[in-house]
Amino acid sequence: MLMPMASLYTYLLICNATLLLLHRCSGLSLDTVRDFLTREEDTIVFSIIERAKYPLNLPAYEVPAYFAGSRHDASFAELFVRDSEAVQTKAGRYQNQEEIPFFPFRVPFILSPSYNFTSDLYPAAAFVNLNDEIWSIYFNQFLSLLAKNGDDGNYAATAASDFLCLQALSKRINYGRYVAEVKFRGDPQNYTTLIRNKDKDALMKLLTSESQEDVVKRRVQKKAMVFGQNVTSNGPVETGDSNSSQASFKVDPSLVYKLYDQWVIPLTKQVEVEYLLHRLD
Amino acid sequence: MLMPMASLYTYLLICNATLLLLHRCSGLSLDTVRDFLTREEDTIVFSIIERAKYPLNLPAYEVPAYFAGSRHDASFAELFVRDSEAVQTKAGRYQNQEEIPFFPFRVPFILSPSYNFTSDLYPAAAFVNLNDEIWSIYFNQFLSLLAKNGDDGNYAATAASDFLCLQALSKRINYGRYVAEVKFRGDPQNYTTLIRNKDKDALMKLLTSESQEDVVKRRVQKKAMVFGQNVTSNGPVETGDSNSSQASFKVDPSLVYKLYDQWVIPLTKQVEVEYLLHRLD
Numbered sequence: 047m048l049m050p051m052a053s054l055y056t057y058l059l060i061c062n063a064t065l066l067l068l069h070r071c072s073g074l075s076l077d078t079v080r081d082f083l084t085r086e087e088d089t090i091v092f093s094i095i096e097r098a099k100y101p102l103n104l105p106a107y108e109v110p111a112y113f114a115g116s117r118h119d120a121s122f123a124e125l126f127v128r129d130s131e132a133v134q135t136k137a138g139r140y141q142n143q144e145e146i147p148f149f150p151f152r153v154p155f156i157l158s159p160s161y162n163f164t165s166d167l168y169p170a171a172a173f174v175n176l177n178d179e180i181w182s183i184y185f186n187q188f189l190s191l192l193a194k195n196g197d198d199g200n201y202a203a204t205a206a207s208d209f210l211c212l213q214a215l216s217k218r219i220n221y222g223r224y225v226a227e228v229k230f231r232g233d234p235q236n237y238t239t240l241i242r243n244k245d246k247d248a249l250m251k252l253l254t255s256e257s258q259e260d261v262v263k264r265r266v267q268k269k270a271m272v273f274g275q276n277v278t279s280n281g282p283v284e285t286g287d288s289n290s291s292q293a294s295f296k297v298d299p300s301l302v303y304k305l306y307d308q309w310v311i312p313l314t315k316q317v318e319v320e321y322l323l324h325r326l327d
Numbered sequence: 328m329l330m331p332m333a334s335l336y337t338y339l340l341i342c343n344a345t346l347l348l349l350h351r352c353s354g355l356s357l358d359t360v361r362d363f364l365t366r367e368e369d370t371i372v373f374s375i376i377e378r379a380k381y382p383l384n385l386p387a388y389e390v391p392a393y394f395a396g397s398r399h400d401a402s403f404a405e406l407f408v409r410d411s412e413a414v415q416t417k418a419g420r421y422q423n424q425e426e427i428p429f430f431p432f433r434v435p436f437i438l439s440p441s442y443n444f445t446s447d448l449y450p451a452a453a454f455v456n457l458n459d460e461i462w463s464i465y466f467n468q469f470l471s472l473l474a475k476n477g478d479d480g481n482y483a484a485t486a487a488s489d490f491l492c493l494q495a496l497s498k499r500i501n502y503g504r505y506v507a508e509v510k511f512r513g514d515p516q517n518y519t520t521l522i523r524n525k526d527k528d529a530l531m532k533l534l535t536s537e538s539q540e541d542v543v544k545r546r547v548q549k550k551a552m553v554f555g556q557n558v559t560s561n562g563p564v565e566t567g568d569s570n571s572s573q574a575s576f577k578v579d580p581s582l583v584y585k586l587y588d589q590w591v592i593p594l595t596k597q598v599e600v601e602y603l604l605h606r607l608d
Contacts, residue, residue, distance in 0.1 A: 084557075085380065088577075092373040092554075099366065105440035122439055126418050133410045137403070139483035158403055159386035161480025199442025202420035210491075265560035272558050273373075276365075279546035296369075 074166040079221075079228050086218045087262075091269045093214045094192060094305075095296045097207040101196025106205055107185060123185070126205035127212065143167055146175045146220050148212065167223055171324035175220045176313050183309050184212055191301055219310060222317030229253065229318070230325055241326050249319050263306050270302035271295055355447040360502075360509050367499045368543075372550045374495045375473060375586075376577045378488040382477025387486055388466060404466070407486035408493065424448055427456045427501050429493065448504055452605035456501045457594050464590050465493055472582055500591060503598030510534065510599070511606055522607050530600050544587050551583035552576055 106123045120128075128149050134140075138158030140147050143165060165172070189208070229252075230237045240248045274295040387404045401409075409430050415421075419439030421428050424446060446453070470489070510533075511518045521529045555577040 088558075089377060089380070092377065096370060096373065099370070105442075122418070125438075126414070129414045129417070130411065133407070133414060134483050134487060136410070137407050137483035137486065139481075139487070142481055142484075145484070157406075158482045161386075161478075161482070163480055197442075199444055200420075200423055201439045201442070202415050202418035203423075203426070205418065206415060206420070261560050265558065268560060269558045272556075273554050275553075277369075277546065277550045277553050279542050279549060 074224060074228055076228055076232070079225055082221060082224070083218065083262075084265075086214065086221070087266050087269055088273070090211075090214045090218060090305075090310075091266065091273050091297075091302060093207070093211045094302070095270075095274050097189075097204070097211050098192055098194075098297045100193065100200055100204045100207060101198055102190065102193040103197055103199075103201055103204045105197065106201040107189075122201055123205040123208055126202065127209050130206070130209055143172055144221065144224075145213070145217055146177055148177050148181055148216070167227055168321075168325050170327035171321045172223065174223055174317055174321045174324060175216070176317055177216055177220070179313060180212065180215050180219055183313075184208070184215065188305065188309070191304075192297065215310065219313045220317055222314040223321045225314065226253070226318035226321040226325070230322060237322060238326065241322055244323065246319055246323070249322055250315060253315055253318050259311050262311065263303050266306050267299045267303040270297055270299035274299070355505060355509055357509055357513070360506050363502060363505070364499065364543075365546075367495065367502070368547050368550055369554070371492075371495045371499060371586075371591075372547065372554050372578075372583060374488070374492045375583070376551075376555050378470075378485070378492050379473055379475075379578045381474065381481055381485045381488060382479055383471065383474040384478055384480075384482055384485045386478065387482040388470075403482055404486040404489055407483065408490050411487070411490055424453055425502065425505075426494070426498055427458055429458050429462055429497070448508055449602075449606050451608035452602045453504065455504055455598055455602045455605060456497070457598055458497055458501070460594060461493065461497050461500060464594075465489070465496065469586065469590070472585075473578065496591065500594045501598055503595040504602045506595070507534070507599040507602040507606070511603060518603060519607065522603055525604065527600055527604070530603055531596060534596055534599050540592050543592065544584050547587050548580045548584040551578055551580035555580070 106126075107121045109119055109121050131147050131149055132151070135147055135151070136157050138156040139145055140150075141156060141158070141161070142163050185208075236252070237249075240252065274297050276294065387407075388402045390400055390402050412428050412430055413432070416428055416432070417438050419437040420426055421431075422437060422439070422442065423444050466489075517533070518530075521533065557575065
């Protein structure tokens with residue numbers, strides 16, 4: 047870090063010649079999908095607990111009066127996410143199809159060491175994503191439920207925290223493409239008929255398991271209790287099994303339940319249906 | 328997000344005229360310091376659990392052969408942190424003295440909504456920080472203990488995760504400045520004598536409470552068990568009190584103990600001593 051400044055661009059000019067072609071075996075299965083979704087719950091709960099460390103910090107989300115109606119009609123938080131995402135795009139984050147940027151745009155070069163990602167998705171359906179909806183729900187509905195009123199001036203740290211929440215939610219919800227791919231491969235005949243008939247309702251029904259969804263919602267609520275408690279070196283630990291009203295959590299566990307119940311699970315299934323509708327294109 | 332691209336620069340040009348001058352009351356006390364340090368433990372444990380999601384991903388840390396000895400002698404991860412930190416610098420993150428960049432450099436404008444941060448630190452000593460040491464320990468000692476061998480190609484996501492770990496560790500360790508300030512204010516006469524005599528050993532002794540450090544180390548180990556366990560919707564929850572060998576954690580709790588024992592606590596105290604040595608400048 048004491049070296050003179052080098053840029054990711056300089057890095058590319060030299061590195062591009064030294065491709066590292068590593069191959070990852072495709073291992074898409076019901077197990078890998080389930081493991082991913084379960085592990086991503088922890089990431090989502092951690093990220094929203096961290097966001098709740100800051101108050102709402104409204105100035106980060108307001109479009110300055112001078113911008114209103116102009117073509118620069120964007121909040122500080124949006125500009126922050128755009129700039130941060132541009133760095134990550136340049137660094138190759140979105141070479142992995144599991145991740146989808148909120149602001150896709152051309153970057154001349156990818157500046158990371160090369161890696162040959164396998165593509166588990168059906169190419170014509172891989173584009174499906176609900177990032178616009180995720181963005182809107184996060185800023186317009188979820189954030190005011192999560193963050194306490196107040197302003198501590200930490201706008202950049204707050205926006206960085208928002209960016210992490212958005213990335214975690216986006217990765218989970220848009221992972222519906224992988225869920226759908228696995229389910230399609232497990233029962234191609236049945237799905238093919240419904241897809242040919244564009245029967246969204248029947249697809250949704252086939253993709254829905256209320257008992258499994260119930261397990262997920264109860265589990266994320268419990269994770270919010272376990273990860274959001276105040277751990278002491280001696281005292282008792284919240285197991286997520288009690289309804290103790292004296293327990294204090296960094297994020298209201300019922301809000302995490304609601305997040306999954308109202309948004310994460312329905313949007314994931316919407317991704318699954320939309321992916322399947324393009325699965326035979 | 329459907330608006331045409333605007334940049335943080337455009338944002339500044341207009342916003343700079345609309346300063347929001349909000350004042351935060353100085354509330355530095357032993358309680359606020361203790362609360363901060365305890366809460367930051369969770370952030371550190373979350374961030375290293377998240378880093379452990381990825382394998383080591385060595386290509387992100389190797390200096391390409393063509394770079395060796397040149398003035399661009401930097402790894403992908405370093406370039407990634409530089410670029411990400413530049414965005415956060417531009418966005419004003421380091422206006423808050425609690426945060427210190429790893430690569431400070433001139434940015435022409437701060438592009439966040441304005442906020443009048445109070446300065447709880449003694450100005451001539453506020454510069455003290457151990458970011459170079461933190462950087463070196465993280466990449467050269469800690470990372471290989473934390474991450475499993477392997478390469479999944481997610482270099483940008485991995486480097487983003489490293490950046491979060493570094494920021495959390497830096498904020499915690501350099502918070503030693505605040506710890507020292509509070510302790511100085513609580514006993515100015517005693518500290519003044521030792522500072523005038525440049526008596527580092529006596530200062531270190533005065534700042535050290537082995538019993539308190541022991542509580543902290545046991546608590547972070549317990550946090551690693553509680554936050555790093557696999558939570559199910561029904562099963563038992565790891566309370567961090569057992570030595571159950573069948574429990575599996577996302578990060579080895581003894582590594583988190585070691586992180587605090589060998590690095591975080593000693594470096595924080597080093598920051599405290601160095602701050603105090605400049606407290607009368």
